[in-house]
Amino acid sequence: MSMVVPGAVLILAVGLSWPLGWYLRWALDPPPGCAWRERWEQRLAPGDEETWPRYGLALLVFNAVMLGAVVVLLACQQWLPLNPDGKGPLTASLVFHTAVSFVTNTNLQHYSGEVMLSYLSQLALQWLQFVSAATGLAALTAIARALAGRQTVGCFRRDLLRATVLVLLPLALLLAAPLAWQGVPMTWQGAVEARTLEGVTQTIARGPVAAFVAIKQLGPNGGGFFGPNSCHPFENPTWLSNVLSCLAIVLLAMASTWMFGRITGRPRHATALFAVMLAFMLAKVGVATATEAPPTRALAGLNATVGPNLEGKELRFGAAAGPTWAAVTTATSNGSVNCMHDSLNPLTGLVPLTGMWLNMVFGGVGVGMINLVVYIVTAAFLAGMMVGRTPEYLGRKVETREMQLAIGVLLLHPALILLPAALFCATPLGRATVANPGSHGLTEIVYEFTSAAANNGSGFEGLGDNTLPWNVATGLVMLLARYLPILLPLAMAGSLGQKRLVAETAGTFRTDTLTFGLLLAATILIIGALLFLPVAVLGPVAEHLAR
Template identity: 60%
Template structure:
């Protein structure tokens, strides 16, 4: 019980903070749609960005602006990464990245995935870290916030979904930057370095020379957590003592991972004026999340299967753990980072007990447990539409959601987005598990090796970025395949829901009656949870059996 007290405190404190933050986020992102006066910040956006940020957009115009902006980001970052040896802020003389690795990294950070097939302190200059990757961590997270705000506007009945460029401006300047400044200040206070000087050279007590990588770590770490980005400044990520120096930084950064995703659900309720419905959605997410955390913590408190039959066995699995934090903190972080598309780690996921490792995978397979900044709620919206449709069919009524009919067009788009996710995971895993591309990269045989391949494509498709790091994935096939999956896995689940709300907003509102299936009741919560779990189980149970479950059953 004592081991679970810290996770409960972290989760409880974050829930409490998410409520006032959601009110502020509603004002920051949608003050024009409320009784609040317009942001003065908006006029500055028009001054900087021009007329492109001044006019309202339909869902099609909004999506085109989003894609144009992201293509521009990709090209700029790819250029910086491949030419960093000739650019400033490179005190340690880092060379440019190989083309396939640069493609993978640019795709990864553009898509808010931050899957890393490199080690940051070895491969990246300070300009690449700050001017390319950290910049993308802000604007890719802002893209998610912009998209979910547009979704909320459409669900409230507006055909004008806002302006993408203005929404990115608001999300970056009014939400992400202020929160990042506060968190970065706290991290520096607790020992995270923040410097532009090169690596430090120290002499050990034995007289050996040691080179210690450092840099603008606090700024990078802050947005990687708040923006559910997850890319580590150092290769070991949040296990590194300069990236995560103490118990207090571990608590703060774990709260940062889930804070904005939680607040986004409440913001949805404020913008649509359906706060009770938002509470039901939040409750479904919270129940799944806490069950995953509790189960992972319990399973990781058991010894590894390799030690279970020894005369004197360990009472927990300490392999791959940062001993400053322990097994419970590792299990909590593993579930948090994969429930929110964050991807940072404070323990080696490849060393988790087999059934513990199933829960991070399940978080990415479902991809709706709070999820990444903005897009977690967008993904849950697809399940909400599906649940409403199924419930309507069961009682013989035309399905309605928030006063508008859900018809064939909306369901086709929802199914397209829902099936794209397992297609990318299962299709990619099947190709690489049956070819030399995947087999040559494995360091572990059998079901655990299969789990490593499945985890990599799950992480790419869910825009997560963590990995079972026993995989030698810095090869041209892995870089190209996961890069393509990350881009498709990012934008298909955004564009399809925006198309759905654009279609629904154009329909005439239907007044609620006694026969309307209400979406703000516990009954709907049960239906929604059943839809998420049943669909997830049907799609991913076979690979769960072949991977982590088979590893558990055959371990000796």
Template identity: 50%
Template sequence: MEQIWQWGIWVFLILMLQGALPLNPTGLGAPPWDLALHTAISFVTNTNQQHYSGETTFSYASQVWALGFLMFTSAATGLAVAIAFIRGLTGRPLGNFYADLIRSITRILLPISVVGGLLLLLAGVPETLAGPAVVTTLDGAQQAIARGPVAHFEAIKELGENGGGFFGINSAHPFENPNGFTNLLEMLLMMSIPTALIFTYGAFAHNLKQAWLIFWMVFAIFVGLIILTAVGEYHGNPAVNGILGSVAPNLEGKEVRFGWAQTALWAVMTTGTMCGAVNGMHDSLMPAGGFSTLFNMFLQIVWGGQGTGTAYLFVYLILAVFLTGLMVGRTPEFLGRKIEKQEIVLASVILLVHPFAILLPAAITLAFPDTLSGISNSGFHGVSQVIYEYASAAANNGSGFEGLGDNTLWWNLSASISLLLGRYVPIVSLLLLADGLSRKQTVPETAGTLRTDTVLFTSVTAGVILILGALTFFPVLALGPVAEAFQIASGA
């Protein structure tokens, strides 16, 4: 933890001193201290929540030396935690954090990012230290076109589930994501590590059958949310359809080179993997899309954040084992180790800190809508804007229902608290949970042992995940996207 705080302080100082540092072709000065603090915390927690527009706020030095540095180290921290957690579950010592951090960077993140960056460069993403290109428009005016060292930044942004855009509109910008090939490549980078970590567990536990069952459970939820979002975007807004006299897809907030379908797929994928990059504006999604993106960030397991998403999956498995054991009157065991009070307390802390980090600051913000909220939409959509911002912070996602006036002292400081709570309380609890399990003696398997690598148990786990998510967050979903969907359908 001490090393992480040092990284955060280092980055904060670079941001505040950028006016005196090189690689600043547009002469940008220091940002407000609260924005720099929020940005440093956001990137050190692997969230990359942005209350700024990159090309007009931070220099190349800040983007590369500070934010780019944290994109590697914060992602590697998540990977190190995931591997330590998996080791603990399977009865091994947790290992050395620094060794796992270096291995994560040098053997996974850096090599794939180099290849990904080269492919993006070949596909039209710029990589230059030159200043903005000044061109003459058709009507004779002068226009400055921002550019910079984007290709390498974009690769680690997606691979590390960072999500922070070099430009303000993120992967909707043609210099970050110019065409269908780059869109596909960035989605593959986004999905690669979270999906692979499920099979990493299977390899450690010598139980690929269970890994496949968990994979298909998550995949089923993932596909269901994609269908829900895509149907909503395809049918569009009834009010607009009434004016047109026909059904038309919702193209508000979409890039025409991607359209409604690729935007819907990306939205579910980026909130499922906790990446947070966007290729369209989530604030413009239909209520079904708002529901899916919020639901992903509430659960954090479809597919989950960099490393920690896999750990959350197994926390739910442990809870499912415990609840099933209570129902059948057997001592709950997971991988031959008894699940007792300490494990359940830590699992509860991991799952309960998330709603506290979202709902408490959101309630305070909504209690003072005129002075604190910055809401740009009235009614139920405005509620979703506020809830989304804190959910994005606590889930280490970073995307937003933009239109929200979030670059204020209140938002920068309150979101920073959610960022820290949502990242480090679960990480510490996960490591304590894994360490406790690693020290337990294994219990011999008997005829009464509950097997966790069956379709039945995996279905029970899916039920536990969905029920806990619904019980915790259904009220805010009902007040946000669900109520908005009924309002739009009624024509109100």
């Protein structure tokens, strides 16, 4: 397979993330003294610098407002304007699921946009794509401030406004322009009727797509305007639009690592973290492109030409683009797709699953970095235990309370995936909804809960998931998997930041060395992946081995 697409995406992303990280620091955590900016920020988002519990409360209240507003808009879409194609009402459970999905930055979609949503509903979701991403960035900024030892962690609403106006808005405009030029529609007119050369009628759905797709990729939100997401030629019309979109998926997540290093004053530590995450990313892209190179197995015996698996793929992106995107979109919490994950070769399907099980390879904007902080504290704890010293992180002692919070977050993730997946596998709730029976069906169910718990949003879309049980179960998983992994690490960082700085000595375990990087990678693999090994063997591996 030609590695031009993955090469271009990763080199551009790493190169651009460094200056963007510098900009993020300026935008989100500015040094005091810029009078006109402070005046504007106070006017638009008044409030004082707060301690972490107040910050967390403000975050929850604003997210509740987001949820309430969008539930109302979605539930009333049939009576509201900007509905040129006359979309009808949505079921209550789908309204709940969709609103939760976009508020939590997951963008798991149990509906097909061009079939079921009015343009106003799409705009409401587009608003959430801005503010849910901004919520993640704000949370990371607050945690970095706490770890830097500041007494107050900032003002949530001001951080959210900064992330929206200074970071997401300009980047989205920068991306939307080339997407529109490449062919992504941007119109308020409804569907158009075409009569083909053979005289058949084809209804072509369109809409204000370019604006939606740009913020969907940057967020990294991932929820598409159309059902097939970035497979659809109107979301992703060309080779170039594909490279730009794929770059946008990972750019902000990478840059937020550098921002974390700058706010905590530990750039070398951030470099070590970046290297560990990049190694995971390269491994994922490498494995996915390799496992997707064999031909579609179902074509064996049909005298078909030999080449990479093409089921569920589009030709214009190039052969490596599908597996590259699958690896990148599940390393970050994006979840958009440019090929149908359900139709990936069985072993390739394991790559996005692993990405979401680990949920830290750059991760969501802000949130992935927060997950990594939890792994770091655990690694520092293990290292401390091995040499018989009280573990430290960023010069502060890691003790019982911090470890309880960290382990709580780490165990929550597998619990939110495996327990409901077991319930849905054992009952008709899940079994009656799979599209491909056997081990592939198991993977479909596990993937859906994994995607919900990782706040990712991609899916094995063969699953008939617009049912009351699926909507409610994955909705609850998304809520728990969003707010606990923000609030518990915030508490952990707040608790760490209050402690006295310990003087660095020769015996201090350094967090910017190769040893640290290897230990962190091992901790991530052992704690993050081992719990999922049995289900990986029963699902994708079993399907691969079956002949």
